[in-house]
Amino acid sequence: MKAVKYSEYGGADVLESVEVPKPHPGPGQVRIAVRAVGVNPIDTKQFSGQFRDFMPVDFPAGVGKEAAGIIDEVGKGVSGVSIGDAVFGLGADTLAEYAILDSWTPMSDNMPFEVAGGLAVAAETALRSLEGVGVKNLETLLVSGAAGGVGSLVIQLALHRGVTVIGTATEPKHDYLRDLGAIPTTYGEGLTERVKALANNGVDAALDLAGAGDIPEFIEIVGKPSRVLSISDFSAPEFGAQISTQPMDNPERALAEAARLYSDGELKLHLQEVFPFDKARDAFTLSSKGHVTGKLVISIKSA
Ligand SMILES: NC(=O)c1ccc[n+]([C@@H]2O[C@H](COP(=O)([O-])OP(=O)(O)OC[C@H]3O[C@@H](n4cnc5c(N)ncnc54)[C@H](OP(=O)(O)O)[C@@H]3O)[C@@H](O)[C@H]2O)c1
Incomplete structure (x- = not known):
C-alpha cells in the first residue's frame, strides 16, 4: 500500500509517498481502508523536529493521527463492529491507504468521509x-x-x-x-x-x-x-x-457525541480545503502557517 513517511526532520518536503506492507490490527484495534485523513498541527510539530526532545520518532516515521474509512480487518477482542462498517477515529500513521485505529465510532449516515476524517482529534x-x-x-x-x-x-x-x-x-x-x-x-x-x-x-x-x-x-x-x-x-x-496533552481514557465517548450531534444536524465541520493524497505536502504546508478555519483534510480515493 501507499503511505506517507519521512526519514529526516524538516519541512513538508521531507514527506514522501512510499510503498509499505499493510499493517495488521492488534488486540482491540481495527484496520480501515482509509478514505479521508484530517491534517493536524501535531503532525507538523513532529515531522519538523519541534517535538524531537520529548516525542522522538523512529525513522521512517508515519504521519496522521485520525482517519475515516471502511473496516477491513478486526483485531482480537473487538466487538460491536464488522468488516464493511464505515467508521472514523484515532490512530497512528493514518495517512496511508490502510491504517490501524485504536478508538473509533460508526459514521452517521449523513456524514461524508471527508468530514468524518477530520472530526476525531478535534x-x-x-x-x-x-x-x-x-x-x-x-x-x-x-x-x-x-x-x-x-x-x-x-x-x-x-x-x-x-x-x-x-x-x-x-x-x-x-x-x-x-x-x-x-x-x-x-x-x-x-x-x-x-x-x-x-x-x-x-x-x-x-x-x-x-x-x-x-x-x-x-x-x-x-x-x-x-x-x-x-x-x-x-x-x-x-x-x-x-x-492537557494526553487523550482521554475513553475517546469513543467524544467521537460518539460528535457523530450523534452531526446526525441530528446540531454539529458541523467546515472543511477549508480537501487535498488529494498526492498533494499531502501542500496540506501540511498550509496547516503550518497556523491560520486554518475549520479543518484541512486529505482524501484517499485509491484504497
Ligand atoms: N494538547 C493536545 O492534546 C492537542 C490536541 C489537538 C491540538 N493541539 C494543539 O492545539 C493548537 C490548535 O489546534 P487546531 O487543530 O485547532 O489548529 P488549527 O486548526 O491550525 O487552528 C489554529 C487557529 O489558531 C488561530 N491563531 C493563530 N495565531 C493566533 C494567535 N496569536 N492568537 C489566537 N489565535 C491564533 C488561527 O486563527 P486566525 O487565522 O484568526 O489567527 C487558527 O484558526 C495547535 O497548536 C495544536 O498542536 C493540542
Whole structure:
C-alpha cells in the first residue's frame, strides 16, 4: 500500500509517498481502508523536529493521527463492529491507504468521509478541554484560536451544554464564529477590555488553544488559574493553569457525541480545503502557517 513517511526532520518536503506492507490490527484495534485523513498541527510539530526532545520518532516515521474509512480487518477482542462498517477515529500513521485505529465510532449516515476524517482529534480534544475546566450550563467560556479545528468543536460542544462562548480570531473569521454560535473578538492588545465589555456576567473559564502566550491574561480575566487550561502552551502550569496533552481514557465517548450531534444536524465541520493524497505536502504546508478555519483534510480515493 501507499503511505506517507519521512526519514529526516524538516519541512513538508521531507514527506514522501512510499510503498509499505499493510499493517495488521492488534488486540482491540481495527484496520480501515482509509478514505479521508484530517491534517493536524501535531503532525507538523513532529515531522519538523519541534517535538524531537520529548516525542522522538523512529525513522521512517508515519504521519496522521485520525482517519475515516471502511473496516477491513478486526483485531482480537473487538466487538460491536464488522468488516464493511464505515467508521472514523484515532490512530497512528493514518495517512496511508490502510491504517490501524485504536478508538473509533460508526459514521452517521449523513456524514461524508471527508468530514468524518477530520472530526476525531478535534472532538476528543474539545471534549477533554471542556471537561478539564468543568464548564456548566449558563457559564461563559473564553477560547483562543476559536476558528481552528479544535476551536470549532469546542464552540459547538460548549453551546450544547448551555455555555456562552467568546472566541478569539482575526476579524475576517468573525462571521464564521458567529455562525457557529460564538461571540467573536480579535486577539492581541486590549483583549481583557474587549472581553469584559462582551461578558456581562464575567468569564468563568478559559481555554488557550492557540498557545500564543495568553495564559497570564486569561488568568486575570477568569480570576482563577485552575479554570484556565491550555492544550498548546507548556508554560501553563508555571502560572497555576492546567495543560492537557494526553487523550482521554475513553475517546469513543467524544467521537460518539460528535457523530450523534452531526446526525441530528446540531454539529458541523467546515472543511477549508480537501487535498488529494498526492498533494499531502501542500496540506501540511498550509496547516503550518497556523491560520486554518475549520479543518484541512486529505482524501484517499485509491484504497
Ligand atoms: N494538547 C493536545 O492534546 C492537542 C490536541 C489537538 C491540538 N493541539 C494543539 O492545539 C493548537 C490548535 O489546534 P487546531 O487543530 O485547532 O489548529 P488549527 O486548526 O491550525 O487552528 C489554529 C487557529 O489558531 C488561530 N491563531 C493563530 N495565531 C493566533 C494567535 N496569536 N492568537 C489566537 N489565535 C491564533 C488561527 O486563527 P486566525 O487565522 O484568526 O489567527 C487558527 O484558526 C495547535 O497548536 C495544536 O498542536 C493540542
